[in-house]
Amino acid sequence: MDYTIRIGGQAGQGLQTIGAVLGKLFTRSGFQVFTHQDYMSRIRGGHNYYQVRFADHPVSSSRSQVDILVALDKVTVAEHQDEMAPGGIIIYDSETVKEKYEGEMFLDVPARKIAMDTAGNRLMENTVDVGAILGMLGLGLEQLEKLLEETFLRKGREIVDQNVAAARAGSDYARENCGQCAFTVPADASGDGPPARRMLLDGTSAVGLGALTSGCRFYSAYPMTPSTGVFTFMASQAKKHSLVVEQAEDEIAAINMALGASFAGVRAMTGTAGGGFALMVEGLSLAGMTETPVVIYVGQRPAPATGLPTRTEQGDLLYVLHAAHGEFPRVIMAPGTPEQAFYLTGKAFDLAEKYQIPAFIISDQYLADTEWSLDGLDPSRIEYHDYRLRAADLEKLDDYKRHAYTDTGVSPLAEPGASRHLVVTDSDEHDEDGHIIEDAETRTRMVEKRLLKKMPLIREEISPPLLYGDDSARTIICGWGSTYGVMKEAVDDIGGAGGIAMLHFSEVYPFPGTSKFDYLALLGRAKRTICIENNATSQFAQLMRAETGFQFSDHINKFDGRPFLLDELLAKLKALEKSHA
Amino acid sequence: MPDDPGKSKSETGKGPEIEGKGPAIEDYRGQNPAWCPGCGNLQILRVFKMAMVEMGIEPHELLLVSGIGQAGKFPHYTRCNTFNGLHGRTLPVAQAIRMANHDMRVIAVAGDGDCYGEGGNHFLAAMRRNLNVKLFVHDNQVYGLTKGQASPTTDEGMVTGTQPFGVLSAPMNPVALAVAMDCSLVVRGFSGNQEELKELMKTVLEHKGFALLDIFQNCVTYNEINTFQWYKEHCDPVGEDHDPTDREAAFRLALKAGDRIPTGVIYRHDRPLMEDLIPVIAGAEPLVRQPFSQEDVAGELARFY
Numbered sequence: 046m047d048y049t050i051r052i053g054g055q056a057g058q059g060l061q062t063i064g065a066v067l068g069k070l071f072t073r074s075g076f077q078v079f080t081h082q083d084y085m086s087r088i089r090g091g092h093n094y095y096q097v098r099f100a101d102h103p104v105s106s107s108r109s110q111v112d113i114l115v116a117l118d119k120v121t122v123a124e125h126q127d128e129m130a131p132g133g134i135i136i137y138d139s140e141t142v143k144e145k146y147e148g149e150m151f152l153d154v155p156a157r158k159i160a161m162d163t164a165g166n167r168l169m170e171n172t173v174d175v176g177a178i179l180g181m182l183g184l185g186l187e188q189l190e191k192l193l194e195e196t197f198l199r200k201g202r203e204i205v206d207q208n209v210a211a212a213r214a215g216s217d218y219a220r221e222n223c224g225q226c227a228f229t230v231p232a233d234a235s236g237d238g239p240p241a242r243r244m245l246l247d248g249t250s251a252v253g254l255g256a257l258t259s260g261c262r263f264y265s266a267y268p269m270t271p272s273t274g275v276f277t278f279m280a281s282q283a284k285k286h287s288l289v290v291e292q293a294e295d296e297i298a299a300i301n302m303a304l305g306a307s308f309a310g311v312r313a314m315t316g317t318a319g320g321g322f323a324l325m326v327e328g329l330s331l332a333g334m335t336e337t338p339v340v341i342y343v344g345q346r347p348a349p350a351t352g353l354p355t356r357t358e359q360g361d362l363l364y365v366l367h368a369a370h371g372e373f374p375r376v377i378m379a380p381g382t383p384e385q386a387f388y389l390t391g392k393a394f395d396l397a398e399k400y401q402i403p404a405f406i407i408s409d410q411y412l413a414d415t416e417w418s419l420d421g422l423d424p425s426r427i428e429y430h431d432y433r434l435r436a437a438d439l440e441k442l443d444d445y446k447r448h449a450y451t452d453t454g455v456s457p458l459a460e461p462g463a464s465r466h467l468v469v470t471d472s473d474e475h476d477e478d479g480h481i482i483e484d485a486e487t488r489t490r491m492v493e494k495r496l497l498k499k500m501p502l503i504r505e506e507i508s509p510p511l512l513y514g515d516d517s518a519r520t521i522i523c524g525w526g527s528t529y530g531v532m533k534e535a536v537d538d539i540g541g542a543g544g545i546a547m548l549h550f551s552e553v554y555p556f557p558g559t560s561k562f563d564y565l566a567l568l569g570r571a572k573r574t575i576c577i578e579n580n581a582t583s584q585f586a587q588l589m590r591a592e593t594g595f596q597f598s599d600h601i602n603k604f605d606g607r608p609f610l611l612d613e614l615l616a617k618l619k620a621l622e623k624s625h626a
Numbered sequence: 627m628p629d630d631p632g633k634s635k636s637e638t639g640k641g642p643e644i645e646g647k648g649p650a651i652e653d654y655r656g657q658n659p660a661w662c663p664g665c666g667n668l669q670i671l672r673v674f675k676m677a678m679v680e681m682g683i684e685p686h687e688l689l690l691v692s693g694i695g696q697a698g699k700f701p702h703y704t705r706c707n708t709f710n711g712l713h714g715r716t717l718p719v720a721q722a723i724r725m726a727n728h729d730m731r732v733i734a735v736a737g738d739g740d741c742y743g744e745g746g747n748h749f750l751a752a753m754r755r756n757l758n759v760k761l762f763v764h765d766n767q768v769y770g771l772t773k774g775q776a777s778p779t780t781d782e783g784m785v786t787g788t789q790p791f792g793v794l795s796a797p798m799n800p801v802a803l804a805v806a807m808d809c810s811l812v813v814r815g816f817s818g819n820q821e822e823l824k825e826l827m828k829t830v831l832e833h834k835g836f837a838l839l840d841i842f843q844n845c846v847t848y849n850e851i852n853t854f855q856w857y858k859e860h861c862d863p864v865g866e867d868h869d870p871t872d873r874e875a876a877f878r879l880a881l882k883a884g885d886r887i888p889t890g891v892i893y894r895h896d897r898p899l900m901e902d903l904i905p906v907i908a909g910a911e912p913l914v915r916q917p918f919s920q921e922d923v924a925g926e927l928a929r930f931y
Contacts (some may be wrong), residue, residue, distance in 0.1 A: 244930045254926060260918045263726060286923055287906045287916045289725045294751035298718035301711065305691070305722030308709050309730065310914040313722075331712050421931075424924045460914060461707035462730045465686045471702075471710040472694070480657060480702050481710075 046230055047100035049108050050178060053125060054117025057089040059171040063115065064095030066175050066192060068245050068416050071099040073188045075241040078418040079104045079530070081411065081608065086270075086354040092120045101231055103537075105382070105417065105530030106611045112228065113181060115174055119144055126150075132227050136177060136219075138170070149225050152181075154218060163214045164207035172208045176215025181226045186216055244419050248412035248527075251383035252342055253278030255390025256314055257286060258424045260431075261340070263306035263313040265291045265299045270354050271410040272316040272344035279314075296321040300328030304337045308470065310433060310460035312394060316342035319361045320351065326368045329403055333373030335470040336401040336448065336456065336495060340393050345409040347606045356606035357410035359526055359579040363587065365405055366554055372492070374500050376404040376507075377554035381529025383417050385551050391427030392552075396506055398432045400499050401458055409579070411608040412527035432458060439464035446477040450490060454498030504555040509562035514546025519572040522618070523597065525550040525585045528577050531609045538615055545618075550585070556592035565595055575599040575621065579608065649684050651675050659703045666817035666843025666854070667696060667764060671703055673820050674762075677827040688731045691720040693745065695737035695771045697764035714744025717752040717761065724757045727912040728901045731831070732758070738765040739777040742798055746778070749800075753807040756836045757900045762827075763800065763838065764817075766845040767852050774848030784851060800840050802880035805873065805893045810835030812876070812893040816861040817843040818854055822889065829891060835899055842889075864890035871895065 050067060052060040061082075068080045076099040085091035096111075098104050110130040116122045116137040122144075129135065129150060138156045139145045145153065154177045156170040163169070172193070179186060186209075193208040219226070246254075252275050256264070264279040266272065280290045289306070293299035296317050303313040317325060322343050332339045343365055347358040365377060376396045380386035390406050397404035434457050439445065445466035449456045456477075461468035469479030474491060476482045510523075514536045522545065524532050532547045539545045548564055550557070559565050568574050576586040576597040581604040586597050601617050603609055654675040661667045678688070690701040694713035701708040707730075711719050720734040741749055741763050752759065768786075769775040775788045779800065783792040804812040811833045815823040823841065830837045842861065844854040868890070870876060876893035902908045910916070 242931065244927070246930050250930065254923075254930075257923045257926060258920055260920075262913055262916075262918070263722065265722065282923075282926065284905050286926075287913065287918075289904055289906060289913055291722070291725065293718065294747050297715065298748055298751065301715045301718035302722035302725075304711070305709065305719035306726040306913075308719070309689075309723040309726035311726045313726075327712060328715070331715075335709070335711070422927055424920050424927070427920065429918075429920055460727075461689055462686060462727060465684075467686060467705065467707050469701075469708040469710075471708070472712055473710065479708065481699070 047098070047102070047104065048112040048182070048228065049096060049098045049110060049130075050113045050115065051094050051096045051111045051125060052115040052117070053092065053094040053121030055090045056084065056087060056093050058117045060093060060095045060115075060117060063171050063174055064097055066189070067097045067178065070188050070192055071097065072243050072245040072418040073192070073241055074184070075243075076100060076418070077102060077104050078245055078416065079106060080416040081107045082414045083607070084355050092124060094121070094125075104534065106534045107608070109610045109612050113178060115178070116142065118142060122146065132225070134181060134223065134226060136174065136181075141170070152219070152223050152225075154215065156215065159214045159218060160211050163210040166207060169207060169211035172211040173215035176212030177219040179212075180216035180219030181223050182228045182230055184230060186212055242421070244421055245416050246383040246419060247414060247416045248380070248383050248386050248408055249274035249414070250278055251386035252390050252406060252408065253282070254422070255387040255427065256340070256394070257282055258427045258429075259391045259394035260312050260429055261314050261394065262287065262311035263289050263303065264315065265293045265302035265306070265313070266316045267293050267296045267299050267321055269318045269321045270344075271346055271413040272318050272321070272342055274413055275316045275342055275344075296324035297328060300325040300339070300341070301331070303339050304328060304332055304335070307337050307339055308335070308461070310463075312338070312398065314340040314342065316344070318344050318346050319348045319364065322361070322365070322368065330369035330371055330373070331472050332403040333369060333371060333375070333495075334472050337470070338397040338401050338458075339403050340390070340397050341403055341405050343405060343407045344413050345407060347604070353606040355410065357527070357579065357608050358604060358606060359409055359528070359584070360581075360604070361407065362525070362553070362584040365407055366588065372496055374400065374402050374496055374503055375554065376402065376503060378404070378406050379526035379551055379553045380406065380408060380412065381526055381549055381551050383415075384419050384422065385529075386412065387422050388426060389551060395428040395430070396503065400455060400503055402499070402503070407526065409527050411579075415530075417530075434459040436460070436463040439466055442466060447479045448475060448491070448494070449477045450494055452498070453502060454494045456494070500555065504558060507552045507555055507557045509557045509559075510548050510550045510564050512546060512548055512562070512564070512567065515541060515544065516546065516567055517570065518546035519544035520575065521546050521548055521568055521571040521573070522575045522577055523548045523550075523568075524577040525553055528579060528609060531611055531614050532577060534611050535614050535618060538611070539618070553585070553588070556588065565593055568595060573598050573625065575601060575618070577601045577609070577614070579603055648682050649679050651679055653685055654678060654704045654706070656701075656703045656705045660699070661696060662846050664846040664854075665696070666766060666845070667700070669817040669820055670764060670823070670841055670843060671700065673817075673824045674827060675704060677824045677831070680824070681828060681831060683731065688733065689723055690733050690735055691716050691723065692735040693740045695740045695769070697735055697737035698740060700735045700764075714740055714748065716740065717745060717748040717759070720759045721752060721755060721757045724759050724901065725904065725907070725913065727914040728758070728907055729912050733760045733762060735762045735764070737770070737777075738763060738767060738779045739769045742778040742800055750807060752836055753804060753809040753838075755900045756810050756897050758835060760830050760837050761839065763840045764843050765800070765840050766843045766849055768845050768849040770845050770848055781851065799880065799883075800838065801892055802877065804838045805877050805880045808895055808897065809838055809893070810895055810897050811837035811891070812880070813837065813839045813891050814887075814889045815839060815841045816857050816889050817841055818858055819861065819863070819889065822863060826890065833894070835897060860885060860887050861889045862886040864888045864892065
């Protein structure tokens, strides 16, 4: 079984509430869940949808076919009616939508009336809809009742009871009136019994949790979609976990603040989207020169300029790679799943501190908002080591130089004020003490220290790409970042018989070498190599060619501001197959 | 440091205790200044060292943040912890240092182009935040480092290489702006009135809140109008009868231009310090010394189950 529920309507109608409840509910019921959101750049109105796919096997992408469409307005019916799967049902409330639809495909659920009758509260109509969906699927209400209690108990027992009553009435209504409902779910995932111990995690929260687990103590940012979620997450944790979270006056201030806090001795992070990153570039170069650790989260969205503010694209890889004047090392992590986002945020912090460099986590709107079900996360797998010299370490030192030459290029990073030793750094080229110089010899040694000595060591830390599928596959699809899920499912769908495998890069810079895994040999053996990217110019393929000389035989690109859907990618892969046949 | 009103409520006083006999001028000797002979900066530097020694502040207890420009080189010509960053970006760095470690004395040193031009937005935001950061602006009403272009405080009409028809924009009045922004402490000094400037520096250092010290200084090379003599003749110390807590009076004083430009404490408003409003650091150990354990945050995963 593999069902997709799409809830469509105007911003503010509660579609997020319905989607979020369903996602969690199905996860607890033991299903594999994948959700994604599509929304317009406006606070109220417009057309938005929240899509919940759940199955009895792993799912990691969205399909375009819909099994149950919850239409909170007429536009939703018009927009998505053609995408209904055979046997699919559209539920709507003719009273609120102000339209009566005829046909087997439609089920008029009088959610508002039911909410008023059972709970006396119009606000419960979303709960009626959730109940109706469970009724249509033949699922029990036990998990939902527990979830409603968790969600609403702080508002009082009465609210919980009203919600439960509304859900029951919705479920009963659907069971009695949906003659056409032919959905079947496995008996072992009936929604009753103890909840499955599984997580439902989105990319944004994963980055936030990763930062928290990495000891991040300072987050400064200027709000910009789709990075604001991480900012909000960090702010929500500030009091409990001793974080200072500051809304800067602009992105220039945001990165300079992160550098100031880091220089003072705490782990610091900033986050933005491409447009805000454009303003941060000056500060990025400052991090490079002063060797100040900093983690920068870049949530990509379509550009140039303001672009499509709430939509998705992988258009900033080469920008993040090349941004800033001058030469200095950096690390770029491009997670493909919330799980990777958690661990790679941890790795970004560790490498930033260890090598005193800027480390990036580049994500995009799609990964930021998608939710995946997973078995769990292990915080202890995130490396945490305080690389800085504190008061006790400094006491033992006769001499301290912030930018001392060392074999590794990594100088001792001290907390200023923790001892009599002075900590001095400068955006000008400087000597070991951190003071301004202009002589050629010091300049040369500093570049060697900062860049040439560190770079090979950093490269050693980078993990090779992940191979999914047969290593002798005739066709290898390749990608980076948020296309992970859809590529993986494409491999599953086409199957071993098709001779297709996936190579996914989540640590993209320094570009992984081949000593741990000779992926170039693997690609060399394949008949066809296809690079799949959510951008117009195949940026990753360009990087790959520059770093390794390897050239893909084919490319699949999408740059309409929307993510790849599974059936769409499958169709493109098949078309490519045909064109070469 | 005995009784120290410059410290906020947040400051624990539990900083590392390091024995010392008190600092001497020699302790503050840095690189040899590359400023022009006769530059007002040299006097500011001299006065600064004297003020630090008289206040008993050790170099390691001080963190100077600067940007770019002749004033930006200031920290290298003295000795203390230093972050010499980018043009105009002094204040964001300085404020974050203070948030991360509110036991540290943080002084931001900037020039008029640096702070009022490139860094204008940061200046506005810093006055609103009111962290315990001291801002020294070396205001010579011209760009020195880039050889004499107009700065935001250059008088209208002054002809420069990039303003051949004379400056066409009205000059900014940083002191009046600071009063308008309700900046916690607004002070103006003149590098030539060294004794006054030293006392003003001490007042600024002792103040609890964000303080602007706008220091008039002469540029011997590029400003032939606002010369040492010109400042000497125009600067007019505020009298004892001025009540800096009277905002309207302060504003009237700040707007004075022409022959008599007031120096001294123009405005003071003891506003709540941001350090005392951020829950995790208010009355607590500085962030930099607060312990961290992964186990403490592991529980945050629970709500995603």
